[in-house]
Amino acid sequence: MLLVVPEIEKASAGELIDLIKQAVIAGEGAGYPKGGWKIILQKLKESVEENGGKVSTNTKVDKVIIENGEVKGVTIKDQKIEADKVIVAVPCQQVFSVLDKNKFPVEFVRKAENITPTCGVSIDFAISEPVIDISGMIVSEEPPILGLPTSNLDPTIAPENKQLATFLLVIPAEQFAKRKDMELNNLEKLVYEMFPKLKGKTLWTRKLKLPMVDGAAPLYNQTRKDRIPVKVPIKGLFFAGDSYAAPGGGGDIAWHTARKCVEEICKN
Ligand SMILES: Cc1cc2nc3c(=O)[nH]c(=O)nc-3n(C[C@H](O)[C@H](O)[C@H](O)COP(=O)(O)OP(=O)(O)OC[C@H]3O[C@@H](n4cnc5c(N)ncnc54)[C@H](O)[C@@H]3O)c2cc1C
Structure with a gap:
């Protein structure tokens, strides 16, 4: 658990206090995975595959398809992959590379485009x-x-x-x-x-x-409530990653958003 901010006077005291609280509860500070981060990704891939899923790496999503306020899938090159749930995990500043800006409220667009990274x-x-x-x-x-x-x-x-x-x-x-x-x-x-x-x-x-270390610098004006939430009013669309609304900083935020996505999806 770590909060990295270039100018301490612009840091969010609330996020820092909450992070300290979480660290005290967990009884641990920052840690490092044995074998490096690739071990975590490998385990995640194995878990998806064991449960009948498929992981495609080095595959760029061109667009998320949204029709009548509902997610319908994604396009990869000319191929359409149908899905009733899509988790967009690109940093919020790049989200309109896969989403149609016109389908989102002005406030959403403002939040997505104005979050400052570390x-x-x-x-x-x-x-x-x-x-x-x-x-x-x-x-x-x-x-x-x-x-x-x-x-x-x-x-x-x-x-x-x-x-x-x-x-x-x-x-x-x-x-x-x-x-x-x-x-x-x-x-x-x-x-x-x-x-x-x-x-x-x-x-x-x-x-x-x-140009981006953490997707959202933990500044006083971009605390979790200033960022895009995991779930928005488009049916089946979710957001995960370190620039979205969740506690912590950097990888910690990304982990919390992924967990929130699972909770939201399992609710339905
Ligand atoms: C040098 C360095 C040190 C760091 N140290 C720490 C640390 O000690 N602790 C910590 O908590 N955090 C640390 N971080 C931050 C941490 O790496 C990030 O917070 C974390 O990786 C964010 O995860 P993410 O999934 O949100 O985004 P990312 O890891 O950026 O993943 C987003 C992915 O989306 C992919 N993508 C983008 N567009 C598309 C598309 N159209 N189709 C398909 N895929 C797409 C990108 O290729 C990328 O792989 C560090 C970062 C750096 C650079």
Whole structure:
């Protein structure tokens, strides 16, 4: 459980307090899945298939078909797949790439298009030998950096006696275009300052400029009640993902929305 916000004075205190409450109830803080995220996706796929479903990856949905206020299915290239329930899981800012804007109220369109994501730059470091001996998360406030020596939590994700670590520097969305290159250099410099032993031990780095880290930055003006809910008044249409209305931040929001979708669908 984690709330990442570039400017603390714009953070939603309510969402933060609620997240702390959930963490206290759960008795756990942030965690990392053993084997990496692909294990979770693999298990999900297996579970769908065991229950008679089919998972198609690398398949772009072109349109969600809505007729007379009801979902009828989706189109993929020229193929129509009929369905009376569709969960749209693309970030809300891109939702009209698959939905017809004219079929939604002005308020829905405004919410979808105006949610600000969390942006940032990240660097993965592949290291020739373990030089970072911290097992938890590395956090700095100014600039806002999050670091995770991932292979300390799960050694199977790096070759034996090697280390893998990721660092993320968060940038306010409105400054991302201007600052991303500078902040990538800044992040690299700061990581080497934090861990001088890294110098000369880095085998390779992967540097990413990320216009979207979390779909909705947890700002005071885009709390869960300001975002699009999981269920809207179009029969059979649901929304899941980290930019929609649910508690938490980032992956936590996505998980809560997925769970809400299941609850809504099972109600009927
Ligand atoms: C570097 C980095 C570190 C992060 N660390 C953390 C962390 O420590 N903890 C945490 O909780 N969160 C973290 N996050 C955020 C987390 O990854 C997201 O919150 C989460 O992935 C959101 O899930 P999602 O399903 O909403 O969206 P996504 O993971 O973005 O999935 C949306 C999917 O929709 C697909 N798609 C889009 N359009 C179409 C279409 N037309 N047809 C078919 N598919 C389509 C996209 O290809 C994509 O796969 C991190 C993100 C980044 C980038």
